[in-house]
Amino acid sequence: MLKVIAADDAKMTAPEPGLRRQVMASTDPMMLVRHRMEAGWVGAAHSHPHEQLIYVLSGEIALVVDGSTYTLRAGDSVMVPGDVVHQASAAVESEVLDVFTPAREEYR
Template sequence: MSVTHRDNDNMTTPEPGLRRQVMSYTPEMMLVRHTMEPGWVGAAHSHPHQQMVFVISGHIVLTTPDGDHTLKAGDSIIVAGDAMHQARAFEASEVLDVFTPYREDYA
């Protein structure tokens, strides 16, 4: 068993305004930390993985097929696998995402 420590210095930047740190994972699930700059708008996308989003800090809106969902610190939501979704940050934000199964493209 190993511990993955928070590491701001080694986060990746998959797109402007978004930083990512892959935390702990197994083939069944993965924990990923994301930080977003104010005004960041992510690309609309889908993936086969179920995704649980927990907002640590900030204010984001997640758009899913059933509408816009405003999320602030302490809020969470589940995005079904294959559902088209898009996030945007209204202030500096940090979220934890849990994916199941794990994302091979992030590992």
């Protein structure tokens, strides 16, 4: 039996100012996460052991990886390897889908 997870803004958490998160479908090996960023949001530089696939649904984000800045717009995607320091920001309201492998237990 499949478990359908509907996008629901009311179920989003606010892990930091300007960022909202909803964990969507997940298994132990992989997790789909929806993030909504307010205009002006700047995330902290960080790394994690998980590989991260980013798909921009709307808006535009800047992603800094190893000192290089990449601009991602709606429809763009990128894969960030595990253990690589990266930082994202959104000059405009944006929404992305992230796939993490393995799943991020701290998000559950």
